Amino acid sequence: MKWICSQIGAREHYAIPRALHPSGKLEALYTDIWAGSFWRALGSCLGRPILQTRYHPELETARVESFNFATLTDFALGGNLQNNPYEWFLYQGREFGRSILDSLINKKRVCWGEIIFFGYDTGFLEPALWVKNKGGKSIVCQMDPSRMEIELVMEEERLWPGWSKKLIKVPEVYLRRREREWTVADIVVVNSEWTKTALSRQGVPESKIHVIPLAYETTIRLSQSTGVLSRDKNSPQIISIKAPIRVLFLGQVILRKGIQYLIEAAAILQNQPVIFDVVGPLGITEMAIKTAPSNMIFHGPISRIQATKYFADARIFVLPTLSDGFAITQLEAMAHGLPVITTANCGKVVTDGIDGLIVPTRNAIALADAIRSLIDDPAKLESMSIAAREKSESFTLSQLGKKLAILQNHLMTQP
Numbered sequence: 581m582k583w584i585c586s587q588i589g590a591r592e593h594y595a596i597p598r599a600l601h602p603s604g605k606l607e608a609l610y611t612d613i614w615a616g617s618f619w620r621a622l623g624s625c626l627g628r629p630i631l632q633t634r635y636h637p638e639l640e641t642a643r644v645e646s647f648n649f650a651t652l653t654d655f656a657l658g659g660n661l662q663n664n665p666y667e668w669f670l671y672q673g674r675e676f677g678r679s680i681l682d683s684l685i686n687k688k689r690v691c692w693g694e695i696i697f698f699g700y701d702t703g704f705l706e707p708a709l710w711v712k713n714k715g716g717k718s719i720v721c722q723m724d725p726s727r728m729e730i731e732l733v734m735e736e737e738r739l740w741p742g743w744s745k746k747l748i749k750v751p752e753v754y755l756r757r758r759e760r761e762w763t764v765a766d767i768v769v770v771n772s773e774w775t776k777t778a779l780s781r782q783g784v785p786e787s788k789i790h791v792i793p794l795a796y797e798t799t800i801r802l803s804q805s806t807g808v809l810s811r812d813k814n815s816p817q818i819i820s821i822k823a824p825i826r827v828l829f830l831g832q833v834i835l836r837k838g839i840q841y842l843i844e845a846a847a848i849l850q851n852q853p854v855i856f857d858v859v860g861p862l863g864i865t866e867m868a869i870k871t872a873p874s875n876m877i878f879h880g881p882i883s884r885i886q887a888t889k890y891f892a893d894a895r896i897f898v899l900p901t902l903s904d905g906f907a908i909t910q911l912e913a914m915a916h917g918l919p920v921i922t923t924a925n926c927g928k929v930v931t932d933g934i935d936g937l938i939v940p941t942r943n944a945i946a947l948a949d950a951i952r953s954l955i956d957d958p959a960k961l962e963s964m965s966i967a968a969r970e971k972s973e974s975f976t977l978s979q980l981g982k983k984l985a986i987l988q989n990h991l992m993t994q995p
Contacts, residue, residue, distance in 0.1 A: 582607035586699040594636045595795045599981040601642050610680045614646035647679045670754045673702030680707040692716045704761045720765040724905040725778030732902050736835040743868040771906035772927040795980040796911035823853035825955050828894035834863035838900030844944030847873045891916035914972035919964035921950045935967035
């Protein structure tokens with residue numbers, strides 16, 4: 581069997597096609613923008629990161645088909661749609677799916693009965709239908725809990741009026757498109773038990789849903805000879821434990837990620853030796869930010885290179901999320917030696933009490949108590965740091981490839 585993969589953006593650093601390509605299973609990768617040498621040079625001249633990051637050297641020899649001109653045109657003409665991200669996602673997904681379909685129709689000498697079409701939600705429907713009608717198989721990756729997550733966010737907006745910069749408005753046709761994709765697919769892949777539970781409640785048969793965690797690879801390594809954390813020359817060394825302890829939140833600063841409860845937890849810990857660094861695009865209002873105590877600093881959006889400094893300065897990572905499909909920042913934090921305090925409503929990464937702590941959602945007191953427990957016990961914090969680094973190394977591309985092979989075998993045994 582050969583896989584045709586499709587994805588909008590550089591999602592997961594092209595992990596699925598990268599896991600398939602070395603074994604010869606990747607027939608082709610379809611993506612919206614692929615930056616070959618010309619496009620990367622152009623992006624450098626124009627200062628357009630999108631034309632520099634949409635590429636991976638491990639796929640240099642793979643067959644990649646992209647729609648660069650059409651995608652950039654859509655970005656230029658779709659300004660009004662982009663005011664509501666869900667309308668934009670719907671439009672972008674449809675156009676992407678139709679572009680892939682046109683390409684598949686024109687392909688010659690393909691044995692479609694030996695093809696697995698893999699794609700992510702919203703851009704999956706049209707090509708998946710065509711491949712299945714030709715006798716092939718299809719797998720959709722649903723990235724988040726969909727309708728259940730949206731309802732959680734809407735409830736949070738009611739509980740915290742005036743906090744969100746933009747209230748969530750999701751067209752019903754967007755949700756219906758996703759639900760049709762789940763019906764069409766032979767298998768629905770999710771990245772966490774949390775999302776599996778959500779989709780099951782939305783009518784997807786449990787037998788059809790398979791959990792495959794994300795892969796994360798890093799240049800950070802633990803030296804076998806010394807047992808000391810080592811990094812590449814561009815990465816600063818981890819600092820020794822000293823007061824005040826810096827606690828890092830990195831990601832979208834929005835209600836879904838639980839920023840409102842982190843602000844409350846920071847207020848509880850105002851008299852403790854702790855500073856909260858909140859890093860990422862601000863999706864809450866100035867009024868909400870002003871409620872934060874003096875031990876919390878909002879830094880706004882940063883680059884991936886800049887993120888390295890914040891990980892190096894921190895000793896604890898917090899993710900008080902109400903809902904995440906996986907939250908790969910957990911692995912990124914662990915790779916930097918940070919214990920993670922999170923909830924159960926995301927990918928299962930943390931082993932409670934070993935490499936981090938799991939707290940209830942919407943509970944600022946529990947969150948503050950978890951942070952305080954690590955501040956008050958430096959030995960525990962250090963042991964969790966070591967365990968966190970070890971945990972991060974188990975979510976490899978090699979493991980992802982093995983899980984995809986198991987998934988393929990399961991698919992082939994279906995009637």
